[in-house]
Amino acid sequence: MKLYFKYVSILFRSQMEYRTSFILLSIGQFFVPFLVFVSMYFLFQRFNTIGGWSLYEVALCYGIIHMGFSISECFVRGFDSFSSLVVNGDFDRILVRPRSTILQVLGSKFEFTRIGRLSQAVIVFVYALSNLNIDWNFNKILTLIFMLASGIFIFSGIYMIGATLCFWTIEGLEVINIFTDGGREISQYPLSIYNKWIKRFFTFVIPFGTVNYLPLMFVLDKVEGNSLIYMFTPLLGMLFIIPCILLWGFGVRHYKSTGS
Amino acid sequence: MIQVKSLNKTFKVAKRNAGIGSAVKSLFKPQYSTIHALEDISFNIDEGEIVGYIGPNGAGKSTTIKVISGILVPDSGKCDILGLTPWKNRIDHVKNIGVVFGQRSQLWWDVPVIDSFNLLKDIYKIPTKDFNDNLDLLTSSLNISSILTTPVRQLSLGQRMRCEIAASLLHNPKILFLDEPTIGLDAVSKIAVRNFIKTINKEKNVTVILTTHDMSDIEALAERIILIGKGRILLDGSLTELKNKFATHKTLTVDFKENSSDINIEGTSILSRSKERIALSVDLNKVKVSEVISTLSNKIDIIDLSVDSRPIEEVIIDLYKEYQI
Structure with a gap:
């Protein structure tokens, strides 16, 4: 863990060598998704509720998924941009060092400009919470933390799957963005507004439903019956990372390297 | 190890x-x-x-x-x-x-x-x-x-x-x-x-x-x-x-006083020749370098000479050729 922070520190210093670019990119990262939220806002001005969910409830959904997304994009960027490590042979370098490949790939790149996206997500999140009348208790706060963690784990898992594919092919990896960007766009809204197969796919295959929709039912007191199950769904969603890690280990053994 | x-x-x-x-x-x-x-x-x-x-x-x-x-x-x-x-x-x-x-x-x-x-x-x-x-x-x-x-x-x-x-x-x-x-x-x-x-x-x-x-x-x-x-x-x-396996030849370069007579010694081949200088490739299996020098000194007035082994690069090229790689 200490080493991980050393990686963060050295790459942060690298990034600060290019300060202007960092500031401009961060501002861009703030406004692009923020416009998405603005359009969401006007949608609700027109329709008031969607599938029985109010603007603030959906804003909470949006805030959580975007926080999870931007944090994972910042700190798991190494897996997201893994193809470049394979193409220029830097993965060789990682393999000749006595540390786990996962830690080193994580440490190979951080995208600090995602601070822009993260801050807009936090603003929306706070805006939503301050306008909702929620009966707060310890369990609900804990659930919010679970939700955020679950989001980070699931996005990271998808990045790892995408990275693992690089061991076999470098081409056509944009496919994986269907699940990261697509999953993010879908989960900006509660899953209940979609049709059945989308709901099932994003609950049981890639469990984005456990990041916001299911636990939010608990936080917003929308559940009848045993609500504790809903509280712990984010933890189940986090299990998604396990097969991803196993798949990664399998992929590393099939690494072919590039000629030099 | x-x-x-x-x-x-x-x-x-x-x-x-x-x-x-x-x-x-x-x-x-x-x-x-x-x-x-x-x-x-x-x-x-x-x-x-x-x-x-x-x-x-x-x-x-x-x-x-x-x-x-x-x-x-x-x-x-x-x-x-x-x-x-x-x-x-x-x-x-x-x-x-x-x-x-x-x-x-x-x-x-x-x-x-x-x-x-x-x-x-x-x-x-x-x-x-x-x-x-x-x-x-x-x-x-x-x-x-x-x-x-x-x-x-x-x-x-x-x-x-x-x-x-x-x-x-x-x-x-x-x-x-x-x-x-x-x-x-x-x-x-x-x-x-x-x-x-x-x-x-x-x-x-x-x-x-x-x-x-x-x-x-x-x-x-x-x-x-x-x-x-x-x-x-x-x-x-x-x-x-x-x-030793591949360096079977040495190069002998000789500077001499102007002379255009024919130089042809058994076991050597001429790499280059001008009026005042000659470079010979000596096949060590056939003749000794010292013999070539003494033959030469009878024919021409030697000013300077040098003997070089073949550069390792050429040896390697021969090696690649021999194994056809």
Whole structure:
């Protein structure tokens, strides 16, 4: 863990060598998704509720998924941009060092400009919470933390799957963005507004439903019956990372390297 | 120390003809051809040896280095390095080795060299005292103390290579793999790198395995060479043996007072000839150099002469020709 922070520190210093670019990119990262939220806002001005969910409830959904997304994009960027490590042979370098490949790939790149996206997500999140009348208790706060963690784990898992594919092919990896960007766009809204197969796919295959929709039912007191199950769904969603890690280990053994 | 036994490795490579038509075709029905990168590679290396691993491009040099440094998993074969199998005990194995890839950097591009070294200290969990001792030794013998605070991207290639070598030795490895360490370096840096490799081999008894296309590296460093071509080991022996086997000719260059008479000596062939100078290739199996000289001195008035062995490059070219690689 200490080493991980050393990686963060050295790459942060690298990034600060290019300060202007960092500031401009961060501002861009703030406004692009923020416009998405603005359009969401006007949608609700027109329709008031969607599938029985109010603007603030959906804003909470949006805030959580975007926080999870931007944090994972910042700190798991190494897996997201893994193809470049394979193409220029830097993965060789990682393999000749006595540390786990996962830690080193994580440490190979951080995208600090995602601070822009993260801050807009936090603003929306706070805006939503301050306008909702929620009966707060310890369990609900804990659930919010679970939700955020679950989001980070699931996005990271998808990045790892995408990275693992690089061991076999470098081409056509944009496919994986269907699940990261697509999953993010879908989960900006509660899953209940979609049709059945989308709901099932994003609950049981890639469990984005456990990041916001299911636990939010608990936080917003929308559940009848045993609500504790809903509280712990984010933890189940986090299990998604396990097969991803196993798949990664399998992929590393099939690494072919590039000629030099 | 290093025991490699019948390693095999094949790669599947997508075949594609030129042109957009075949590009589209390969999209739907890719064709693969199999390349035998390594076929039945075996060798043993003892502690403290410097081994030159040579062969033309695409012969399998880098693949071998990658297998024994734990990067690639071979299809079959055994490898035992200090009691460990590289692709099975990767993490323990790589603690014992240092690797320098001449064409790739292991330093962090945008930060000062010393920051990279400090990060490596944490990656390899080097105790502070060892680290400081090593750093002192390496910076003074590689003469890099003045550039430690310069960002890597601002270093010249020669400076960077010296830093790369220092970086690969910070954790006191017992084996050092050098993949084309002198590629692109100027004469001064090349000699500095070579001398340093010699020094650590002598003083710290580090085993060195070196791949290069620069035969003067081999001549300066390696006592033993392993020649690989098309994935097979073709030759494994000392450099002197190799030279004796292939250096059957010497070049005799003679300057003399103007003379245009015919010079034709048994066992020699004329490489070039002018009014005042002649270069002869002497076949040592047929005639001695001293005999040629005495014959010559009878015919012409010699001013100066020199005898040269064939450069190692030519020997290697002959070798490649003989094995058809």
